[in-house]
Amino acid sequence: MAEDKMLVFVPPHPLIKHWVSVLRNEQSSCLIFKNALAELGRLLLYEASRDWLPTITEDIQSPMGVASVEFIDPREPVAIVPILRAGLALAEHASSVFPVTKTYHIGIARDEETLKPTVYLNKLPDRFPHGSRVIVVDPMLATGGTIVAAIDMIKERGVDNNNIKVVSAVAAPPALEKLSDKFPGLHVYSGIIDPTVNEKGYIVPGLGDAGDRSFGTL
Numbered sequence: 513m514a515e516d517k518m519l520v521f522v523p524p525h526p527l528i529k530h531w532v533s534v535l536r537n538e539q540s541s542c543l544i545f546k547n548a549l550a551e552l553g554r555l556l557l558y559e560a561s562r563d564w565l566p567t568i569t570e571d572i573q574s575p576m577g578v579a580s581v582e583f584i585d586p587r588e589p590v591a592i593v594p595i596l597r598a599g600l601a602l603a604e605h606a607s608s609v610f611p612v613t614k615t616y617h618i619g620i621a622r623d624e625e626t627l628k629p630t631v632y633l634n635k636l637p638d639r640f641p642h643g644s645r646v647i648v649v650d651p652m653l654a655t656g657g658t659i660v661a662a663i664d665m666i667k668e669r670g671v672d673n674n675n676i677k678v679v680s681a682v683a684a685p686p687a688l689e690k691l692s693d694k695f696p697g698l699h700v701y702s703g704i705i706d707p708t709v710n711e712k713g714y715i716v717p718g719l720g721d722a723g724d725r726s727f728g729t730l
C-alpha cells in the first residue's frame with residue numbers, strides 16, 4: 513500500500529556511528545575520508561534495500577540435496593543514482609552490495625551565492641522501466657535544493673515516490689522538511705541527522721565539503 517508520509521531512518525548500528533565519526537574528524541586524510549564514505553554507503557545501501565528487493569525462487573542442488581532457494585531477481589536491477597561528486601564515493605560499493613544494478617550519474621552544482629542547483633550532467637534514461645526501484649545517493653542533505661532537483665528529474669521519468677529511496681551521510685532539517693513536503697512516501701536513510709545549516713549552506717557540525725574532502729581538492 514502506498515504510504516502518505518516520508519520516513520527517515522538512522523539505522524542504530526555501531527559501525528554506522530563509527531564511520532560518521534571518522535568523516536566528521538577534520539584530521540581524517542582524503543584517503544581515510546573517502547574510504548569511510550564508501551563503507552558508510554555500503555551499510556546504508558544494505559539497510560535501505562531490506563524488504564525492497566524482488567526475489568525469485570528456484571530449486572538448486574546443494575552438495576547434500578535439493579533445496580528451494582531465493583535469489584535476487586536478475587530481471588529487476590536496482591537503479592543507483594549517485595549525485596556527483598561526493599555521491600560517487602558514498603555509492604562506491606553499490607555494485608558489490610547488489611547482485612544487479614544499473615548506475616545513472618547526475619551532476620548538480622550548487623551556486624555558492626544563491627545556493628540554487630544547476631544540472632551539468634544527466635545520464636538518466638528518458639524513461640525508467642515500469643516498477644523500477646531507484647536509490648539516490650547524495651551524502652549531504654543540507655538546504656535540500658540538490659536532492660529535490662534530482663528527485664524531480666527521476667519522477668519526470670516515471671518513478672513513484674514509493675519506489676525512490678535516498679541514502680545520505682548527514683541530513684539536516686531544511687532538506688528533510690522540503691523532501692517531506694514534496695515527496696510523501698519517500699524513504700530517506702542517513703548516517704546521522706544534524707541540527708542546522710549555516711548561511712553558506714553547510715551542515716553544522718557536519719563534516720565540511722564532502723566532495724572536496726573525498727577528492728583532495730580542499
Ligand code: URA
Nearest residue numbers: 652654714715721722
Ligand atoms: N555539501 C557539502 O559537501 N557539505 C555540506 O555541509 C553541505 C553541502
